[in-house]
Amino acid sequence: MIEDLTGAIEITQRIEASPEIVFAYLTDSRRFVRWMGVGAELDPRPGGRYRIDVDGEHIASGQYQEVDPPRRLVMTWGWEGHPTVPPGSTTVEITLTPDRGATVLKLRHLGLPDESERRQHTEGWTQYMSRLAAAGARD
Amino acid sequence: MQAATRTTPVPIEAAMNAIANPRRRQILRLVWDAQRSAGEIAAAVDDVSWPAVSQNLRLLKNAGLITERREGTHRYYRANRRALGPLEAVLRHMWTLDLGRLRDLAEQEARSRKKT
Numbered sequence: 001m002i003e004d005l006t007g008a009i010e011i012t013q014r015i016e017a018s019p020e021i022v023f024a025y026l027t028d029s030r031r032f033v034r035w036m037g038v039g040a041e042l043d044p045r046p047g048g049r050y051r052i053d054v055d056g057e058h059i060a061s062g063q064y065q066e067v068d069p070p071r072r073l074v075m076t077w078g079w080e081g082h083p084t085v086p087p088g089s090t091t092v093e094i095t096l097t098p099d100r101g102a103t104v105l106k107l108r109h110l111g112l113p114d115e116s117e118r119r120q121h122t123e124g125w126t127q128y129m130s131r132l133a134a135a136g137a138r139d
Numbered sequence: 140m141q142a143a144t145r146t147t148p149v150p151i152e153a154a155m156n157a158i159a160n161p162r163r164r165q166i167l168r169l170v171w172d173a174q175r176s177a178g179e180i181a182a183a184v185d186d187v188s189w190p191a192v193s194q195n196l197r198l199l200k201n202a203g204l205i206t207e208r209r210e211g212t213h214r215y216y217r218a219n220r221r222a223l224g225p226l227e228a229v230l231r232h233m234w235t236l237d238l239g240r241l242r243d244l245a246e247q248e249a250r251s252r253k254k255t
Contacts, residue, residue, distance in 0.1 A: 009227060009230055009231050009234065011231065011234050011235055011238060013238045013239070013241075013242055014242075015241075015242045015245050015246060016246045016249060017245040017246050017248065017249035018249065021245050021248050021249055021252075022241070022245050025241050025244060025245050026241075031244070034240075034244055035237055035238075035240040035241040035244055036237045036240075036241075055172060103245075105238065105241075105242075107234055107238060109230055109234065112227060112230070
């Protein structure tokens, strides 16, 4: 498999539940909003789109590339209006591996902008984070 | 009154250490989007003692992950998302926190399905 792991994040999480249950939390919008965002429209099939209302103001959106229940989910990821991570610019890859009645979830977020580009856009990002913080403060 | 905020990124190791504990992750989630008083936080994690909550708040504060604002005898906390620094660290925190929540929910559902 050819892959570039620069600008990637990898997180592994063991969950004491079957892959079927975990996959439902990734793809069923009713379950999804309980762990991410305040609203979500998900169309989990290859080529289908999703839109997640992160905090009432910022939208994360993208397109599903692989949907293989209950094992694997690949989608593009970005924030609408974000300076360095607009929709389509990065990829989130989630694999579920059954392990003695539990599930090992591995999430990889690939294609993040490189360090120099990131520095260039620090100001924009800081502004974005401040806006996010401000949005939180209004609750 | 404005709370002083650290603008330098938190060293990833200190931050990861601080969020390695599920109780501290729970607290960080509570104050991620909104400022909450010490009392509100203690009530939301009511299965541990106040000294334990207080210690976890101090640890999160020392790691630079939350900021504290004092108003009279009250203390308020919120996630210091600016200090979470570069994009990669912010995203890592976001996914770690969100997936922690997903795990809790999925495990709850697995347990309740077993019972029935």
